[in-house]
Amino acid sequence: MASKKPGSKSGPAEASDDKVLTTGDLSLIADIGGTNARFAIVTADGKIIKARTLACADYRDPAHAAQSYLEGAGLPQPREACFAFACPTHEDRIRMTNNGWDFSRARTKEQLGLQRLEIINDFMALALSLPHLPASSLRQIGGVRQVGKLPVGVVGPGTGLGVSGLIPHKGGWLPLDSEGGHASLAVSGRRETSILLHLEHHYGRVSAERVLSGPGLQALYQSISLLDGKAPQELAPAEIVARATADDDEACREALEIFCALLGSFAGDFALTLGARGGIYIGGGIIPQLGEVFTASDFRKRFEDKGRLSSYVAAIPCYVITADYPALTGAAAYLQHS
Numbered sequence: 001m002a003s004k005k006p007g008s009k010s011g012p013a014e015a016s017d018d019k020v021l022t023t024g025d026l027s028l029i030a031d032i033g034g035t036n037a038r039f040a041i042v043t044a045d046g047k048i049i050k051a052r053t054l055a056c057a058d059y060r061d062p063a064h065a066a067q068s069y070l071e072g073a074g075l076p077q078p079r080e081a082c083f084a085f086a087c088p089t090h091e092d093r094i095r096m097t098n099n100g101w102d103f104s105r106a107r108t109k110e111q112l113g114l115q116r117l118e119i120i121n122d123f124m125a126l127a128l129s130l131p132h133l134p135a136s137s138l139r140q141i142g143g144v145r146q147v148g149k150l151p152v153g154v155v156g157p158g159t160g161l162g163v164s165g166l167i168p169h170k171g172g173w174l175p176l177d178s179e180g181g182h183a184s185l186a187v188s189g190r191r192e193t194s195i196l197l198h199l200e201h202h203y204g205r206v207s208a209e210r211v212l213s214g215p216g217l218q219a220l221y222q223s224i225s226l227l228d229g230k231a232p233q234e235l236a237p238a239e240i241v242a243r244a245t246a247d248d249d250e251a252c253r254e255a256l257e258i259f260c261a262l263l264g265s266f267a268g269d270f271a272l273t274l275g276a277r278g279g280i281y282i283g284g285g286i287i288p289q290l291g292e293v294f295t296a297s298d299f300r301k302r303f304e305d306k307g308r309l310s311s312y313v314a315a316i317p318c319y320v321i322t323a324d325y326p327a328l329t330g331a332a333a334y335l336q337h338s
């Protein structure tokens with residue numbers, strides 16, 4: 001796998017979108033979450049071009065979405081592809097955790113006329129992108145930038161909660177294929193415990209993803225409103241963030257504050273578990289949108305709040321990934337190196 005230090009060198013340059021491509025030239029790559037399906041082409045010289053985002057809800061399955069992407073971009077049929085999905089991907093039958101797609105790997109390959117189809121987890125793809133991301137697409141929060149090759153973790157709230165990492169191995173990196181977002185949620189203090197009990201009443205066992213995701217931010221806002229005896233409104237995650245940052249809705253403000261704090265706790269637990277002294281990277285569709293609000297939140301305080309191991313965690317840097325399509329870079333790297 002890749003051997004550069006995460007965040008140390010520029011990623012693949014964007015080729016111009018108007019080059020004439022033939023079948024032999026191109027590979028198809030995709031990063032497919034519960035809401036968004038992001039497609040692009042890798043050219044023979046390794047450039048990622050024609051990146052587009054489609055809404056999963058508009059398509060029957062990934063083959064249907066991929067065909068629509070290729071037609072829309074006026075592209076010929078590719079021979080090979082790497083698709084990264086937000087769900088377990090080790091069996092032929094793949095069932096997306098956060099949308100209704102349920103499909104066969106072999107059938108998808110056949111439908112798209114591919115000679116080779118690689119299917120990996122979306123956060124494994126994001127982890128594989130880290131050695132290729134330019135430092136300008138990373139925003140450091142706390143800790144000390146580490147030298148040398150050390151394990152790194154990546155977490156990201158989106159429609160779900162993605163988790164992965166890279167372990168140094170034989171001069172390169174081993175990526176983790178993880179479903180860590182479904183680990184149990186750990187809360188702290190009376191208020192968070194009340195919210196957890198409220199969510200338990202609704203879901204039964206509460207995983208981290210039930211809170212640390214777009215739907216999770218909505219669940220937090222609703223729980224807080226109900227615990228305070230107020231009727232919650234139907235608000236999208238972006239609306240909760242907008243109201244919270246405008247400081248004109250107390251339940252939204254507290255929901256976002258607790259969201260960032262719980263992500264800090266979760267990321268710190270993951271750093272301890274993985275021994276991720278090289279850093280924890282934060283991606284997904286929500287945190288990169290928060291800008292300074294996230295930096296000013298309790299995220300870092302809770303990341304470091306690890307009792308006797310607090311000084312160990314305090315040295316670990318966190319980085320918000322601000323690149324546009326980072327997991328596509330990882331899918332391209334997988335296709336090239338696997």
Ligand SMILES: Nc1ncnc2c1ncn2[C@@H]1O[C@H](COP(=O)(O)OP(=O)(O)OP(=O)(O)O)[C@@H](O)[C@H]1O
Nearest residue numbers: 033034035036086158159160214237238284285289
């Ligand atoms: N500005 C914003 N503020 C807060 N939440 C947002 C914002 N924009 C999008 N979201 C939320 O982010 C989630 C989508 O995240 P993302 O773009 O990572 O999707 P995805 O790749 O389909 O997700 P996943 O890979 O987790 O299944 C949705 O719940 C959406 O409501």
